[in-house]
Amino acid sequence: MQAAFKNKKVLITGGLGFIGSNLARRLVRMGARVTIVDSLIPEYGGSLFNIREIADRVNLNISDVRDPHGLAYLVKDQQYLFNLAGQTSHLDSMRTPFVDLEINSRAQLSILEACRQVNPEIKIVFASTRQVYGKPCYLPVDEKHPLQPVDVNGINKLSGEWYHLVYNDVYGIRSSVLRLTNTIGPCMRIKDARQTFLGIWIRLLLEDKSFEVWGGDQLRDFTYVDDCTAALLMAAHNEAAVGRVINLGGSETISLRALADLLVQQYGRGRYTVRAYPDERLKIDIGDYYSDFSLARSLLGWEPREPLTRALAKTLAYFQEHLEVYL
Amino acid sequence: MQAAFKNKKVLITGGLGFIGSNLARRLVRMGARVTIVDSLIPEYGGSLFNIREIADRVNLNISDVRDPHGLAYLVKDQQYLFNLAGQTSHLDSMRTPFVDLEINSRAQLSILEACRQVNPEIKIVFASTRQVYGKPCYLPVDEKHPLQPVDVNGINKLSGEWYHLVYNDVYGIRSSVLRLTNTIGPCMRIKDARQTFLGIWIRLLLEDKSFEVWGGDQLRDFTYVDDCTAALLMAAHNEAAVGRVINLGGSETISLRALADLLVQQYGRGRYTVRAYPDERLKIDIGDYYSDFSLARSLLGWEPREPLTRALAKTLAYFQEHLEVYL
Numbered sequence: 001m002q003a004a005f006k007n008k009k010v011l012i013t014g015g016l017g018f019i020g021s022n023l024a025r026r027l028v029r030m031g032a033r034v035t036i037v038d039s040l041i042p043e044y045g046g047s048l049f050n051i052r053e054i055a056d057r058v059n060l061n062i063s064d065v066r067d068p069h070g071l072a073y074l075v076k077d078q079q080y081l082f083n084l085a086g087q088t089s090h091l092d093s094m095r096t097p098f099v100d101l102e103i104n105s106r107a108q109l110s111i112l113e114a115c116r117q118v119n120p121e122i123k124i125v126f127a128s129t130r131q132v133y134g135k136p137c138y139l140p141v142d143e144k145h146p147l148q149p150v151d152v153n154g155i156n157k158l159s160g161e162w163y164h165l166v167y168n169d170v171y172g173i174r175s176s177v178l179r180l181t182n183t184i185g186p187c188m189r190i191k192d193a194r195q196t197f198l199g200i201w202i203r204l205l206l207e208d209k210s211f212e213v214w215g216g217d218q219l220r221d222f223t224y225v226d227d228c229t230a231a232l233l234m235a236a237h238n239e240a241a242v243g244r245v246i247n248l249g250g251s252e253t254i255s256l257r258a259l260a261d262l263l264v265q266q267y268g269r270g271r272y273t274v275r276a277y278p279d280e281r282l283k284i285d286i287g288d289y290y291s292d293f294s295l296a297r298s299l300l301g302w303e304p305r306e307p308l309t310r311a312l313a314k315t316l317a318y319f320q321e322h323l324e325v326y327l
Numbered sequence: 328m329q330a331a332f333k334n335k336k337v338l339i340t341g342g343l344g345f346i347g348s349n350l351a352r353r354l355v356r357m358g359a360r361v362t363i364v365d366s367l368i369p370e371y372g373g374s375l376f377n378i379r380e381i382a383d384r385v386n387l388n389i390s391d392v393r394d395p396h397g398l399a400y401l402v403k404d405q406q407y408l409f410n411l412a413g414q415t416s417h418l419d420s421m422r423t424p425f426v427d428l429e430i431n432s433r434a435q436l437s438i439l440e441a442c443r444q445v446n447p448e449i450k451i452v453f454a455s456t457r458q459v460y461g462k463p464c465y466l467p468v469d470e471k472h473p474l475q476p477v478d479v480n481g482i483n484k485l486s487g488e489w490y491h492l493v494y495n496d497v498y499g500i501r502s503s504v505l506r507l508t509n510t511i512g513p514c515m516r517i518k519d520a521r522q523t524f525l526g527i528w529i530r531l532l533l534e535d536k537s538f539e540v541w542g543g544d545q546l547r548d549f550t551y552v553d554d555c556t557a558a559l560l561m562a563a564h565n566e567a568a569v570g571r572v573i574n575l576g577g578s579e580t581i582s583l584r585a586l587a588d589l590l591v592q593q594y595g596r597g598r599y600t601v602r603a604y605p606d607e608r609l610k611i612d613i614g615d616y617y618s619d620f621s622l623a624r625s626l627l628g629w630e631p632r633e634p635l636t637r638a639l640a641k642t643l644a645y646f647q648e649h650l651e652v653y654l
Contacts, residue, residue, distance in 0.1 A: 094497065097440065098433070098436065098437075101432070101436060105428070105432065105486065106428060109424055109425065109479075110425075113424065144473070146473075146474075147473075149489055149493070150493065151493060151497070152490070155489040155493065158485075158486075158489075159432065159482050159486050162476055162482040162485075163479070163482060166476070166477065166479060169610070170421065170477075170478070284497060
């Protein structure tokens with residue numbers, strides 16, 4: 001696959017963010033001609049620091065996916081679009097639902113309209129979320145699981161997915177949808193819990209403060225960011241992924257309490273308290289979740305390679321070195 | 328139930344439209360204090376003629392559900408909201424997808440936000456569509472059927488549904504969602520096929536012109552409008568419907584070709600041609616569809632009462648009398 005992206009023109013929306021910047025680094029190493037679109041909204045994950053090693057080898061375009069005119073220019077002549085820009089906070093989606101709608105739903109439609117009009121040959125990979133399943137009816141959750149989002153974010157991400165699928169089926173704009181679970185690794189947002197609760201855990205741990213575990217017994221799975229970017233590339237490269245929805249997942253399942261213990265153990269010190277969910281968060285909680293990613297395995301040959309312990313260790317090492325930048 | 332709505336304050340969005348005006352008439356007869364919101368967009372179903380018999384007994388407010396400020400005023404103090412305003416054309420949703428998004432998705436969110444802020448006690452019934460199921464995997468289609476919309480309309484209607492369900496679950500804004508199949512009866516739009524293909528069939532038949540049957544073998548079911556409005560009232564009245572999604576359906580299943588024959592037979596004359604689907608329409612066609620409405624039966628005690636033959640006869644009789652008004 002190394003050769004597949006060499007000299008290819010690739011656009012990454014949200015390319016200064018956590019997953020986007022990791023993907024951009026990888027694509028630059030593969031010789032791709034990468035354009036990054038990011039609006040650097042302070043509450044989201046974008047940061048120039050995330051691309052410091054490749055800044056001179058990418059085309060950086062600071063703009064917002066909600067701007068349909070800019071996007072129509074930017075998607076032109078691109079061969080691949082990794083469509084990663086999104087509002088990720090479940091709580092924010094309830095507090096400011098229209099912002100979530102504009103980014104996760106409406107902007108996706110306008111990106112697709114732009115592709116239809118100026119670049120129908122493009123191949124798109126859209127990053128969606130396990131949130132679309134809502135509270136699991138069974139575990140592990142496969143792609144056939146009922147769709148029953150419990151918050152505005154899940155609803156709008158699902159619209160975003162379906163616009164891709166309908167534009168794929170009706171107009172032949174080749175699109176693949178990956179449903180991501182919790183993704184962790186260098187460059188993630190740790191300032192707060194907007195991307196994942198693990199972000200704020202790591203921040204507080206590194207600041208020698210106690211972090212809070214809400215609930216504690218819920219089961220989760222985690223994908224290390226390098227595994228996630230591998231899946232994005234595999235989906236882009238593989239025609240069998242066109243028009244498909246594919247779960248990512250983790251190789252291990254762990255309770256939040258056990259995860260907190262593991263994190264403290266990897267760091268060598270630290271403390272946390274377990275508390276009940278705040279009411280506002282409880283109402284949109286999904287309980288236990290972990291993915292069945294056998295479709296990714298059979299279709300793409302993908303599986304998570306990084307064990308959770310090593311993923312945590314690498315993530316901690318990165319933020320120990322660069323903590324100040326991410327506060 | 329007659330007594331349940333007496334003196335109750337009821338808001339109907341899309342109240343000048345086909346189903347909305349039939350519902351308004353019924354509610355006025357029951358002694359409800361009805362406010363109608365409608366924007367009279369020429370391509371949609373609204374018409375002042377539809378409420379001619381009750382015009383002096385309803386509060387008519389010409390406005391658009393996309394106006395969040397107006398809606399916030401209008402939902403205040405209402406006890407029931409029948410949320411029927413919508414863009415219904417599948418083809419239009421592909422040609423002008425943002426209009427469909429604004430009406431079927433964004434406006435629903437702003438209506439719910441208004442209710443949350445100024446009238447959380449309101450009871451809402453939202454009219455959704457079988458289009459959210461897409462191409463059936465099995466027949467008849469029950470509420471557990473996978474959701475896989477094939478066009479932009481289906482995607483946005485599904486968002487509209489889910490906003491209602493999430494606002495119900497998280498904020499206690501009591502909402503019920505009815506998924507309607509083809510609804511027919513007096514006051515439907517017959518100018519074109521934007522509401523249902525049967526509209527344009529009836530128009531052409533009454534104009535002594537040949538109408539077109541696309542495909543012909545597809546199976547469909549139909550709900551007579553009085554059965555539909557009965558279901559809306561039952562859902563509003565029944566606390567068991569809160570937070571639920573409920574299919575409506577028809578008592579009979581019929582192919583489009585057999586329906587064309589039945590229509591011609593009921594009218595006493597007429598002709599039609601059978602042709603292949605136009606390409607644009609074929610891509611978003613759902614094939615055979617008919618509903619399993621056993622949940623409506625068990626939960627609401629609802630079932631369709633009007634046989635299809637009589638529904639067609641009544642509809643034809645209405646439009647024979649008032650054809651000119653609806654052209």
